[in-house]
Amino acid sequence: LVLGSNRYQNARKSLHSSITEDLPGREEELTRLQKYLLEHLDQETSGSLYISGPPGTGKTACLFKIMQQSDVRSKFKVVYINCTSMKSATAIYAKIIQELCIPSSTKSRKNSKAVIEKYLTSKHKTLLLVLDEIDQLESRKQSVLYSIFEWPSIPDSKLILVGIANALDLTDRILPRLQARCELKPALMHFAPYSKQQISDIISARLNEANAVNIFTPSAIQFLAGKVAAISGDIRRALDISRRVIELAESHQVAQVLRPTNDNDTNIETSKKETIEKPVDLKEVVTVLNGVYGGTQNLNEEQDTFPLQQKLLICSLLLILNKGKNKDVTVGRLYEVYRKVCKKRNISAVDNSDFVNMCSLIETRGILRVVGKKEARLCKVNLQWDQEELDTALQDKQMMANIINDTKISRMY
Amino acid sequence: PKVRALLKQNALTPSMKRRTDMLVKPATPLQEIRTRLHVSAVPKSLPCREEEFNNIYTFLESKLMDNSGGSIYINGVPGTGKTATVNEILKCLKRAVEKGKLDYFDFVEINGMKLSEPRQAYVQILKQLSGKVLTWEQAYNMLEKRFSSNAKRPMTLLLVDELDLLCTKRQDVIYNLLDWPTKASARLVVITIANTMDLPERVLMGRVTSRLGLTRVTFEPYNYKQLYEIVLTRLKNTDIFENEIIQLIARKVSAVSGDARRALDICRRVAEITETRNSTTVNVQDVNEALSEMIINPKVQAVKHCSKFEQIFLQAVCVEAKRIGVEEVCFKNVYRQFDSLCSFDGYKTPNITQTLDICSKLGDYRLLLCEYSGSDIHQKILLNISKDEMHYALQEVDVD
Numbered sequence: 176l177v178l179g180s181n182r183y184q185n186a187r188k189s190l191h192s193s194i195t196e197d198l199p200g201r202e203e204e205l206t207r208l209q210k211y212l213l214e215h216l217d218q219e220t221s222g223s224l225y226i227s228g229p230p231g232t233g234k235t236a237c238l239f240k241i242m243q244q245s246d247v248r249s250k251f252k253v254v255y256i257n258c259t260s261m262k263s264a265t266a267i268y269a270k271i272i273q274e275l276c277i278p279s280s281t282k283s284r285k286n287s288k289a290v291i292e293k294y295l296t297s298k299h300k301t302l303l304l305v306l307d308e309i310d311q312l313e314s315r316k317q318s319v320l321y322s323i324f325e326w327p328s329i330p331d332s333k334l335i336l337v338g339i340a341n342a343l344d345l346t347d348r349i350l351p352r353l354q355a356r357c358e359l360k361p362a363l364m365h366f367a368p369y370s371k372q373q374i375s376d377i378i379s380a381r382l383n384e385a386n387a388v389n390i391f392t393p394s395a396i397q398f399l400a401g402k403v404a405a406i407s408g409d410i411r412r413a414l415d416i417s418r419r420v421i422e423l424a425e426s427h428q429v430a431q432v433l434r435p436t437n438d439n440d441t442n443i444e445t446s447k448k449e450t451i452e453k454p455v456d457l458k459e460v461v462t463v464l465n466g467v468y469g470g471t472q473n474l475n476e477e478q479d480t481f482p483l484q485q486k487l488l489i490c491s492l493l494l495i496l497n498k499g500k501n502k503d504v505t506v507g508r509l510y511e512v513y514r515k516v517c518k519k520r521n522i523s524a525v526d527n528s529d530f531v532n533m534c535s536l537i538e539t540r541g542i543l544r545v546v547g548k549k550e551a552r553l554c555k556v557n558l559q560w561d562q563e564e565l566d567t568a569l570q571d572k573q574m575m576a577n578i579i580n581d582t583k584i585s586r587m588y
Numbered sequence: 589p590k591v592r593a594l595l596k597q598n599a600l601t602p603s604m605k606r607r608t609d610m611l612v613k614p615a616t617p618l619q620e621i622r623t624r625l626h627v628s629a630v631p632k633s634l635p636c637r638e639e640e641f642n643n644i645y646t647f648l649e650s651k652l653m654d655n656s657g658g659s660i661y662i663n664g665v666p667g668t669g670k671t672a673t674v675n676e677i678l679k680c681l682k683r684a685v686e687k688g689k690l691d692y693f694d695f696v697e698i699n700g701m702k703l704s705e706p707r708q709a710y711v712q713i714l715k716q717l718s719g720k721v722l723t724w725e726q727a728y729n730m731l732e733k734r735f736s737s738n739a740k741r742p743m744t745l746l747l748v749d750e751l752d753l754l755c756t757k758r759q760d761v762i763y764n765l766l767d768w769p770t771k772a773s774a775r776l777v778v779i780t781i782a783n784t785m786d787l788p789e790r791v792l793m794g795r796v797t798s799r800l801g802l803t804r805v806t807f808e809p810y811n812y813k814q815l816y817e818i819v820l821t822r823l824k825n826t827d828i829f830e831n832e833i834i835q836l837i838a839r840k841v842s843a844v845s846g847d848a849r850r851a852l853d854i855c856r857r858v859a860e861i862t863e864t865r866n867s868t869t870v871n872v873q874d875v876n877e878a879l880s881e882m883i884i885n886p887k888v889q890a891v892k893h894c895s896k897f898e899q900i901f902l903q904a905v906c907v908e909a910k911r912i913g914v915e916e917v918c919f920k921n922v923y924r925q926f927d928s929l930c931s932f933d934g935y936k937t938p939n940i941t942q943t944l945d946i947c948s949k950l951g952d953y954r955l956l957l958c959e960y961s962g963s964d965i966h967q968k969i970l971l972n973i974s975k976d977e978m979h980y981a982l983q984e985v986d987v988d
Contacts, residue, residue: 230798541786
């Protein structure tokens, strides 16, 4: 890490979410992995291991670290493959052959599987095969996954297979046949989501590295870590949020207004003054966290940006859901009610095609979901938010109450 | 074959046939206004998007200065200036590079809509980076090699427009596009643009969402003040449009969608109508005409111009739906209603074959939704316009 003079910038750099060398909070898993590898190396046996865990818990990072170690590199032949890059499940064989640098004359897939099996039984260094995102290899009958997990049990093969995925029970669920034979069953290892303490440790370690520990107050770090750990325990999120917090603090410091102009680019002159860098406090963290996790409530806090006709549409939907007998709402039925509502309020209604368009505009906000058959008129409309959320989003309680309590219209439907 | 090989190596640049005549310059003020109001004429400055501009600009600038990778998700309904703002920011960044304030960066742009298949994204990216055209597998391997090698390269900015179209069942393309920035050696910043606010939570897999990160910018629909300002900046230094007229258009558009394209389209149409009137200033009638043209309901017109029996048939569908209380009705029962309505009006009822013909014709107009094209008397029929609209249309006929 190259350190500059600007502490904010250093801190921002150090909080990157790419793969790193030191993994605080994963010591136990690392030793377990190492032990597993060494045991199998000593006994000259094959084995398979399945690593599971939610996104952002450091599965790939741990294996990268193991693979970088010099004794692993000298004793094993290491192959790492990310399965998302495969064209289809069966393409994995060709990829493995390519990575192993086996000269193969034919290109057919049947052969390539045989070539690998032949290689496994021949004399070679123990192979450490790491397959990342292994659930991408699902295929009909799971033939590819089965044959891969059967490799370690081939007599005389020296292979340690490591599969990585998110699902806790992938091997039990889609590969039940492995249960039948004990030697085929992969060892399981779970990466738990990071706890509050671990997240705060990671962030402080990163800041330490950048020589900018006091850029965050301790309470701010604790608060951030607690929030992220409670929701997902995803370290990528934690780092992302802390980076955002620093960006926000920095933009407060640099009191400048950029304007999108071409005429005079004097505006883009960055007049960053070297002022005293205040540590980030709880307030900034709360602002960013609310923006991220506050979700729907604070969408429209600053200004009223909901178009009127869309408000009317949502109110009509609420009217049907609250007062109507039949809660099954199609676009056609919603349109009829909407027209009634508009007529009553002396507002000209939009026409049918515009109405369908409007439904999809609201859908982009996540308020509705239009479950489509092919006819737009027959699509079902499902409300995704509850009424309180809508209350705050629409910011027009009076109109809403007026429409929703209009039993006259609802009685017609 | 030789030409094709040359094309693949990018030795020939594709060019368009030129016009034989010179383009006519706009002569009258109204014509000038029309070119200025065109959606393609992006103005030099984008009014009402300062905050978003600031937000994205500082994000990208800091990434470029830090030499670190990352991704940002920009969302908002169509016509709210997402792509225009990003393009403007890129222009500013490029100018900063020219001035020597930033290091040089590569810029690659792909659009989900313009790809025949999500995996073609790799081909496009590689083509823009190195000018080679390969199959997607080869292109993917080249890119993978490029982004995981530690060789000294400038930063790369990748703009992915219409992200939702790159979603497949496996989501491998999106995963790869967002996984590259997490490698320290990639030095890649991905800017993704889509319409849906909750796309990451709704459609994308957990691991893709985790990589997409939480840096998100939402473009709200324009409200009427902003639309007013946008049109006003386009019409600078002219007095053809009065303020009240622009306000009227802005209010109408902001009530429905807040789409700036639509506001500009309506203004252009107004200018056209004024031109056909041989007048030089716009008045309110022109605006009303343009608005009613845009908001006109073609279905009402269609029902008005249907033949007598077709209209009676539509009425019969309506009556039958009312009788049984379900929207979907059977042709057999509709025919019974049709028969009685015809005799009530004193017409001779067409036979079943003729009536089926009427029904399928109405289905072709999309005034009715028929189950399938093979018409028989047990088919289910559904009205495709609202009852009010239909009654409105038919009443007018009766009055005549």
